[in-house]
Amino acid sequence: MSNPALQYVNSRIHPEKLKQFCIEALQAAGLSSDHAEQTADVLVTTDAWGTFSHGSRQLVPLLNNLRKGGLKADAQPEIVDQGSGFVVVDGHFAMPMVTSRLAMQAAIDKARSAGIAYAAVRRSGHYGAAGYYAVMAAEQDMIGLSMTNVDVCMTVPGARAPVIGTNPLAYAVPAGTERTVFLDIATSVVAISKVIAAKTAGKPIPEGWLVDELGRPTTDTSTYPDKGAILPMAGHKGYGVALLIEILAGVLTGASFLSGIKPWLVPDPQPADEGHAFVAVNIESLIPIDTFKARMDAMIGEVRSAPKAEGSDRIYLPGEMEWERFDLAHKNGIQLPDYVLINLFSVAEQTGLTDRLIAMLEEE
Amino acid sequence: MSNPALQYVNSRIHPEKLKQFCIEALQAAGLSSDHAEQTADVLVTTDAWGTFSHGSRQLVPLLNNLRKGGLKADAQPEIVDQGSGFVVVDGHFAMPMVTSRLAMQAAIDKARSAGIAYAAVRRSGHYGAAGYYAVMAAEQDMIGLSMTNVDVCMTVPGARAPVIGTNPLAYAVPAGTERTVFLDIATSVVAISKVIAAKTAGKPIPEGWLVDELGRPTTDTSTYPDKGAILPMAGHKGYGVALLIEILAGVLTGASFLSGIKPWLVPDPQPADEGHAFVAVNIESLIPIDTFKARMDAMIGEVRSAPKAEGSDRIYLPGEMEWERFDLAHKNGIQLPDYVLINLFSVAEQTGLTDRLIAMLEEE
Numbered sequence: 001m002s003n004p005a006l007q008y009v010n011s012r013i014h015p016e017k018l019k020q021f022c023i024e025a026l027q028a029a030g031l032s033s034d035h036a037e038q039t040a041d042v043l044v045t046t047d048a049w050g051t052f053s054h055g056s057r058q059l060v061p062l063l064n065n066l067r068k069g070g071l072k073a074d075a076q077p078e079i080v081d082q083g084s085g086f087v088v089v090d091g092h093f094a095m096p097m098v099t100s101r102l103a104m105q106a107a108i109d110k111a112r113s114a115g116i117a118y119a120a121v122r123r124s125g126h127y128g129a130a131g132y133y134a135v136m137a138a139e140q141d142m143i144g145l146s147m148t149n150v151d152v153c154m155t156v157p158g159a160r161a162p163v164i165g166t167n168p169l170a171y172a173v174p175a176g177t178e179r180t181v182f183l184d185i186a187t188s189v190v191a192i193s194k195v196i197a198a199k200t201a202g203k204p205i206p207e208g209w210l211v212d213e214l215g216r217p218t219t220d221t222s223t224y225p226d227k228g229a230i231l232p233m234a235g236h237k238g239y240g241v242a243l244l245i246e247i248l249a250g251v252l253t254g255a256s257f258l259s260g261i262k263p264w265l266v267p268d269p270q271p272a273d274e275g276h277a278f279v280a281v282n283i284e285s286l287i288p289i290d291t292f293k294a295r296m297d298a299m300i301g302e303v304r305s306a307p308k309a310e311g312s313d314r315i316y317l318p319g320e321m322e323w324e325r326f327d328l329a330h331k332n333g334i335q336l337p338d339y340v341l342i343n344l345f346s347v348a349e350q351t352g353l354t355d356r357l358i359a360m361l362e363e364e
Numbered sequence: 365m366s367n368p369a370l371q372y373v374n375s376r377i378h379p380e381k382l383k384q385f386c387i388e389a390l391q392a393a394g395l396s397s398d399h400a401e402q403t404a405d406v407l408v409t410t411d412a413w414g415t416f417s418h419g420s421r422q423l424v425p426l427l428n429n430l431r432k433g434g435l436k437a438d439a440q441p442e443i444v445d446q447g448s449g450f451v452v453v454d455g456h457f458a459m460p461m462v463t464s465r466l467a468m469q470a471a472i473d474k475a476r477s478a479g480i481a482y483a484a485v486r487r488s489g490h491y492g493a494a495g496y497y498a499v500m501a502a503e504q505d506m507i508g509l510s511m512t513n514v515d516v517c518m519t520v521p522g523a524r525a526p527v528i529g530t531n532p533l534a535y536a537v538p539a540g541t542e543r544t545v546f547l548d549i550a551t552s553v554v555a556i557s558k559v560i561a562a563k564t565a566g567k568p569i570p571e572g573w574l575v576d577e578l579g580r581p582t583t584d585t586s587t588y589p590d591k592g593a594i595l596p597m598a599g600h601k602g603y604g605v606a607l608l609i610e611i612l613a614g615v616l617t618g619a620s621f622l623s624g625i626k627p628w629l630v631p632d633p634q635p636a637d638e639g640h641a642f643v644a645v646n647i648e649s650l651i652p653i654d655t656f657k658a659r660m661d662a663m664i665g666e667v668r669s670a671p672k673a674e675g676s677d678r679i680y681l682p683g684e685m686e687w688e689r690f691d692l693a694h695k696n697g698i699q700l701p702d703y704v705l706i707n708l709f710s711v712a713e714q715t716g717l718t719d720r721l722i723a724m725l726e727e728e
Contacts, residue, residue, distance in 0.1 A: 081650075083477070083478065083479045083649055084448050084449065084477065084478045084479065085448065085449040085475075085478035085479040085480045085481070086478070086479030086480055086649055086650060088650060111449075113447070113448065114447065114448045114449035114450070114478055115447045115448070115449040115450030115481075115482060116449045116450055116480055116481065116482040116643070117449070117479075117480065118479060118480040118645060118650075120650050143611070143612070143616070155670075155673075156667065156670070156679060157679070157680070158672060158673055158676040158678060158679040158680065159670040159671060159672060159673055159676070159679050160670075160671050160672060160673040160674070160676075161670060161671045163666075163667055163670045163679075164667070169605075171604075171608050173608075173611050181607065181611070183601075183604035183605075183607075183608070185601045185604060189598065211673065214673065214674040215671075215672065215673020215674050215675075215676065216673070216674055233597070233598035233601050233602075234553065234597035234598040234601075234602065236682070237547075237549045237597050237598075238597075238598065239682070240535075240547035240549060240682040241533075241547075241605075243545065243547075243667075243681075243682060244535050244537075244547065246663065247507070247537050247545070247660070247663070248507070248645075250663075251656065251659045251660055251663055252507070252645070252647065252650055252651060252656065253650070253651075254650075254651055257659070257663055258663060258666050258667070259666060279480070281482060281612075281616070283616065285447055285450055286445075286450060286452060286482075286484050286616055286617070286618075287616060287617075287618055292615065292616065295615045295621070296611070296615055299610065299611070299614075299615055299621055299622060302527075302622050302623060303520065303523075303527055303528070303607075303622070306519075306520070306523040306524075306525060306527045307523060307524050307525045307579075308522060308523060308524060308579070309519075309522055309523055309524040309575065309578065309579020309580070310524070310578040310579050310580055311579075312522040312523070312524075312579065314522060315520060315521070315522040315523050315527075316521070316522065317607075318600070318603070318604040318607060
């Protein structure tokens with residue numbers, strides 16, 4: 001029998017309604033209304049961008065972490081050290097979205113007078129989409145950078161097994177009449193979810209994505225992820241960037257690093273102790289903000305109007321696709337993919353919110 | 365008749381001697397002894413790392429820029445604005461290595477109390493190997509980042525012509541008993557020099573390096589670089605990183621950006637107006653430096669001892685190959701590749717230093 005969630009694959013749900021569902025589910029799992037609201041905002045903004053892999057579907061593992069002790073529902077992140085251009089935040093294993101918002105906002109506040117500020121976060125966990133926190137800075141006329149280490153799953157040149165995480169890098173930069181330029185990338189050649197999707201579909205993958213258990217290039221996903229490992233983007237270059245993020249987010253912050261990070265997507269997760277690094281650059285310290293925004297618009301215009309490749313009718317700026325999806329989501333509601341619906345119905349069942357979710361999906 | 369320089373392809377020259385030659389050549393081109401010494405140190409450190417493409421061979425275009433007005437031999441870089449965590453440097457088209465050293469040192473000095481600092485540089489030119497400035501920070505117990513924009517030569521997804529430069533990113537991080545981890549990469553899939561080398565050898569290149577004049581993938585180098593363009597590393601990811609560097613080094617600093625940057629490798633160069641961005645993070649502000657270094661050693665040890673791929677007997681950390689070459693260069697002298705020797709002999713001829721260069725090469 002097919003999953004009852006699947007009858008809603010053609011439904012649409014407004015982001016505000018989806019956010020309300022996330023808030024209620026997180027409160028049912030023990031979060032304060034404030035922490036639930038902050039977490040829901042990260043998840044649903046991510047869904048509205050169309051990055052469903054990191055949106056509300058993550059309620060399932062987040063709730064499991066709250067239940068099993070990987071995250072602490074009643075913990076509060078704390079600034080444990082600070083100076084004119086930096087803060088150190090101990091997450092105390094509170095919801096990583098709450099910790100990360102606090103840390104990025106602290107960096108933004110420090111950067112206002114210092115010009116640039118760095119927030120180091122330790123004792124945190126999976127913080128969702130890295131780009132969310134970078135965009136916080138852009139919305140306050142700053143350039144934002146967001147990085148985290150994650151549990152090992154990627155190999156490096158010369159190795160055959162997972163050595164490092166797919167440590168993501170995100171940035172956001174405000175423009176004038178143009179939308180905020182923003183990028184959120186894993187440092188792997190491709191998202192692991194794409195390898196799993198090919199495996200589920202029984203399809204081979206392109207060369208260059210995966211090595212087998214002997215470290216040889218493979219297009220066969222049949223033994224992954226038990227054996228083999230995903231490759232960094234651009235070979236030694238992606239390895240080097242992933243290692244920089246491991247250092248800025250893990251080694252420097254006092255968080256765990258490499259194999260010290262506990263996996264969060266397991267049945268019985270322990271505190272992951274991921275570390276995050278946030279940087280805010282106050283544009284106005286360096287150049288009048290209006291001048292900067294006009295220069296950004298000029299740069300964007302030049303990229304967009306470059307001669308097109310055969311078969312291409314458009315050049316996208318980083319983040320442009322996401323903002324178009326975001327606008328459509330807020331206008332017409334979000335059409336959730338089947339796997340997100342299945343996850344949400346599972347959460348609804350755990351939290352007694354099934355009727356509430358169905359009503360929200362049917363209302364639109 | 366073969367180039368007389370080529371009889372020295374098996375010679376070795378000690379880095380200190382090569383540096384002395386560079387100093388004399390730069391002074392002959394009008395630089396002060398101080399500026400000549402600083403510039404030579406950048407070029408020869410780069411040669412000692414084995415990154416010959418960015419070492420002393422660049423004396424030829426640097427001297428041409430000094431002669432034609434692309435660079436000003438008597439100009440001095442100037443700090444034109446500053447705050448607790450930032451400086452803005454106007455290079456006044458002085459030697460970019462001198463400007464960049466001043467800017468990175470200013471960032472390091474600011475970071476000592478602020479925790480992190482950013483140096484913005486405008487009105488500069490080709491600064492050589494990005495990694496040199498990052499290593500300056502590491503030698504002072506800081507994490508260093510170094511970025512620059514360069515004249516357009518790389519296309520982006522959807523385009524067919526050059527849109528942006530191969531904007532390099534470099535970082536350096538000190539360790540304890542281990543060597544400084546450092547990476548210096550262009551954001552293109554491969555260095556343009558490798559495409560040119562394949563073209564010279566009449567060989568095809570792998571797919572994924574180049575597009576032709578219609579933006580189609582090609583392995584044919586015959587019309588490059590007149591037509592076609594090199595691709596970013598990792599597709600949209602490398603494009604996004606190159607654009608971040610364009611913003612941090614160009615849009616934010618007040619330097620030129622994208623097509624506004626003048627090419628420096630032309631017969632009659634104008635001031636390039638490249639911009640640079642340097643960041644220094646003071647480790648001790650965040651974590652005791654000895655703790656950090658021990659954590660770096662642990663991280664490095666874990667990466668190095670990972671299970672090896674079939675056919676691999678070693679996993680390199682970023683910078684490890686460079687430091688091994690550096691140590692050998694200082695022990696045994698540098699064996700300069702033919703194209704570097706040809707460039708040095710050309711410089712020697714222009715500056716009346718041919719006998720001096722020959723004596724240095726024969727002495728070893």
